[in-house]
Amino acid sequence: MKKLLAFATVFAVTLSSFGQLADMIDLPEEMGAEEPKYTDEELLRSWGWLLAERFNLKDLELNRTEMDWISAGLLSHVEGEEAPTNLRDSQFAMQEYFAKREVTIRSRQLVENRRKEEEFFDTLFGLPDVQSLGTGLFYQILEAGSDVRPDASDTVVVRYEGRFLDNTVFDSTEDKGPAALKLREVIDGWTQGIPLIGEGGKIKLFVPSKLGYGDEGRPGVPPASTLVFEIELLKVGLPEDPAAEGVNVFEPSEEDFVE
Template identity: 35%
Template sequence: MKYIALALLSLTTVTGFAQQKKTNTTAKKKVVATKPSATNQLKTKADSVSYAFGADIGNSLKSIEIDYLKSDVIAKAISDVLKGEKSLLEEGQGRAVIQQAIMDVRAKKEAASRAEEDKFFAENAKVAGMKSTAEGIQYLVLSQTEGPKPKSDDEVTVHYKGTLLNGKQFDSSYDRKEPLKLSLGQVIKGWQIGIPLMSKGAKYKFFIPSRLAYGERATGEIPANSTLVFEVELL
């Protein structure tokens, strides 16, 4: 990987209109104290092991994305436990506090995702040719055919490509060069609703809200609360 550094050079021109006396000036050098690196502070095995455990705990807490945690209070709690001191929370109370905090974060994320998703579908409905179902799925007919349509519990064979709203592809039978045979009763609700709209040989593009896909459950490369976009060809 190449790194490019950009330097900004400023030039100052001073023009003198009168002759001035020369004076000797002594430049004072500013000494900046350097902060020792974390590695230099780890002088013993105990230091390294302790720091490693602390970093592991920190990374775990960071992944929860609770933005109001206080590192000094966390450090005190760890110290209290290691020293065998009495906990400031009653037995079982700590677990309840943690669970509630995680639930609050999850609810906040879900609310933000729903608002973003609602905004997307409202705008997407204005696209020429866009249709929608009563359940909230939007779709475009890319190629239409006439003929019988599958029922919601039938076995079907499809070619498909799945992407997120940002265009990132998470699955494709086209890339595998092999269509997928499946039972509609065993797939996400969005497919159970959408594919029965199609006749054999048709190709549709579905926009499936998260509640009809995987909801708050992350799956593979699909984050929780994701709107999914599928191009599906019924074979």
């Protein structure tokens, strides 16, 4: 909600700060000496892509016509035209528009994701290699690992990949390196599932939304999302020098906790 409500205000601030980019980039002394790696079109399209990512436009589910309206607004500003509305007067209306739009989108996502979750877990019952806990967590032990197992109060070092039911990867340590985290500071599905294996073990967790990010979701995770993780438990306990071992220490934010 906060991200969408802030869209109109923050977007203008970002555009107005464009002139500060030159001060932030270490430009070469002789510009133009080498053949450009990218065309102007590629760079500007990439900048547009970054703006869309920064303001989470994908989550607004804008259609082509609506994107054309946004593009027209950008063009009118660039060409020195007045804003189509009195911005001071229309600010509340913009916030109300995005708030209503989010409520509509979230309501639909909740219904769809709950249905998909129920159908998905129905397919897991009876599979020979898949087990479950009374909490609703389903899991598949790929490698049991050693006898050194964590409990819910431990810090662990893991590699992992998280996917939605459509197989889209939403989080991974592949490019970031292993993560060190406290099991009491992660989603319940992890707190319950990771202690089922020992060091060197691998597990696949099928996490219902109530053990993940719930009906609220979080940035990048829609409400009522079922999550599928493949996790490798590298170590129980925090390394003496995490940075030297290429381990990233996880610092949870408020969005990582689900009430």
